[in-house]
Amino acid sequence: MVLGTAHPAKFLDVMDEVLGGGVVEVPERLGILRDREKAVVEMSTSEREFHSWLRDFS
Amino acid sequence: MNQRFYSTKSPGDFVGVKEAVLRSLPADNGLYMPAVLGRLDQSFWEEWREMSMSEIGVAVAKHFFGGCVPGEVMERLVLDAVNFEVPLVAVGGESFVLELFHGPTLAFKDFGARFMARLMGWLTEGDEGELTVLVATSGDTGGAVASAFHGVEGTRVVILYPKGKVSGLQEKQLTTLGGNVTALEVDGTFDDCQRLVKSAFLDRELSEEMNLTSANSINISRLLPQSFYYFEAAKKLPEGELPVFVVPSGNFGNLTAGLLAEQMGLEVERFVAATNCNDVVPEYLSEGKYRPRASVATISNAMDVGAPSNFVRMGEIFGNEWEAMRGRVAGYGFGDDETKEVIGGVRDELGYVLDPHAAVGWLAAEKWGRGGGADGGVGNSSSGEIFGCDG
Numbered sequence: 001m002v003l004g005t006a007h008p009a010k011f012l013d014v015m016d017e018v019l020g021g022g023v024v025e026v027p028e029r030l031g032i033l034r035d036r037e038k039a040v041v042e043m044s045t046s047e048r049e050f051h052s053w054l055r056d057f058s
Numbered sequence: 059m060n061q062r063f064y065s066t067k068s069p070g071d072f073v074g075v076k077e078a079v080l081r082s083l084p085a086d087n088g089l090y091m092p093a094v095l096g097r098l099d100q101s102f103w104e105e106w107r108e109m110s111m112s113e114i115g116v117a118v119a120k121h122f123f124g125g126c127v128p129g130e131v132m133e134r135l136v137l138d139a140v141n142f143e144v145p146l147v148a149v150g151g152e153s154f155v156l157e158l159f160h161g162p163t164l165a166f167k168d169f170g171a172r173f174m175a176r177l178m179g180w181l182t183e184g185d186e187g188e189l190t191v192l193v194a195t196s197g198d199t200g201g202a203v204a205s206a207f208h209g210v211e212g213t214r215v216v217i218l219y220p221k222g223k224v225s226g227l228q229e230k231q232l233t234t235l236g237g238n239v240t241a242l243e244v245d246g247t248f249d250d251c252q253r254l255v256k257s258a259f260l261d262r263e264l265s266e267e268m269n270l271t272s273a274n275s276i277n278i279s280r281l282l283p284q285s286f287y288y289f290e291a292a293k294k295l296p297e298g299e300l301p302v303f304v305v306p307s308g309n310f311g312n313l314t315a316g317l318l319a320e321q322m323g324l325e326v327e328r329f330v331a332a333t334n335c336n337d338v339v340p341e342y343l344s345e346g347k348y349r350p351r352a353s354v355a356t357i358s359n360a361m362d363v364g365a366p367s368n369f370v371r372m373g374e375i376f377g378n379e380w381e382a383m384r385g386r387v388a389g390y391g392f393g394d395d396e397t398k399e400v401i402g403g404v405r406d407e408l409g410y411v412l413d414p415h416a417a418v419g420w421l422a423a424e425k426w427g428r429g430g431g432a433d434g435g436v437g438n439s440s441s442g443e444i445f446g447c448d449g
Contacts, residue, residue, distance in 0.1 A: 002332075023405070029162065
């Protein structure tokens with residue numbers, strides 16, 4: 001009994017290389033994300049900037 | 059009785075559930091383990107084959123946490139966390155794949171992350187201020203954690219990921235949830251993200267003011283729900299037939315969860331750890347020497363771990379006895395070429411698509427079937443072997 005830990009669609013690069021493109025389908029709940037807008041806060045690598053953002057974050 | 063937890067580095071000191079879960083990692087850098095973990099009550103074993111997985115989960119979680127969490131609360135947390143199917147799919151004649159990827163982010167991580175999120179939410183109910191969860195991610199973990207906490211009252215999540223270094227779909231998983239999930243796109247590397255998170259925890263004042271917690275993968279509350287599906291899978295076999303669990307392994311959380319299930323009374327024929335060329339545990343099983351090292355990159359990248367954090371827990375379970383561990387756990391490592399080959403072979407011959415991690419598991423299952431099990435008996439010299447890796 002083998003534990004299947006993740007859906008093959010999470011590794012499309014490898015799967016397509018081995019099986020050819022289009023064999024592994026991307027499940028809908030992953031696919032629909034493609035059209036959603038991303039929302040992020042841009043951050044530098046400065047600890048001071050990060051801490052100060054965190055303090056103001058509420 | 060209420061469960062208490064000790065750090066593997068100070069076995070005499072105990073903390074309660076709230077500290078163990080919210081802290082994730084003890085101050086002495088050990089790992090939390092339950093103080094007591096006996097067999098589930100007889101009433102459970104009379105009924106478990108007729109129970110659903112979430113019913114089993116409720117019983118197991120109540121047993122594991124003891125009176126730390128009231129029964130009706132635990133029931134609500136588990137039912138809400140584990141609300142998806144775990145099909146056991148027959149592939150070929152005698153083999154099965156237990157599909158753990160039908161949760162919201164399509165990976166087994168959904169079990170642990172969803173339960174931990176709900177438990178943390180409950181543990182901090184009534185506390186002043188919201189719980190702020192900080193996570194640095196190189197992709198996958200952040201998605202599972204974000205999804206797990208999304209909409210959990212009293213919590214909010216801040217995810218730090220390296221700009222341009224996660225895949226397109228992974229980025230969408232992190233950045234499109236909204237609500238109590240905020241994604242920080244850091245102009246740097248994954249290491250920078252980790253450094254920023256660490257620095258926030260080290261700033262005591264900030265850490266306390268913001269109720270910071272980490273959703274670390276070694277959190278004991280993330281491990282426990284991974285034991286549910288071992289019961290679920292075992293119950294689907296005919297009575298008297300014991301499962302051999304082949305577990306694709308990197309950090310060894312999944313395998314440790316299986317060992318916890320066994321400690322709680324589940325009968326298992328044997329555990330087989332399947333690794334890629336990051337094979338420190340198969341090597342340990344074979345030679346008795348544990349040599350953690352830097353990881354190497356493979357196509358089954360979730361298992362690219364050179365110093366598996368849960369190995370300490372496995373040692374603890376077996377009293378740090380090599381013979382005891384190899385009596386219950388076999389381990390095999392495999393290279394990328396064989397892994398690719400078996401993905402193609404199983405698809406062509408059996409019509410089933412294995413992902414790269416399950417494919418490593420499949421190779422280990424074949425190996426076990428040829429020598430470790432039917433022919434060779436248990437505890438023979440093939441407790442640990444490595445194939446197709448250099449060195």
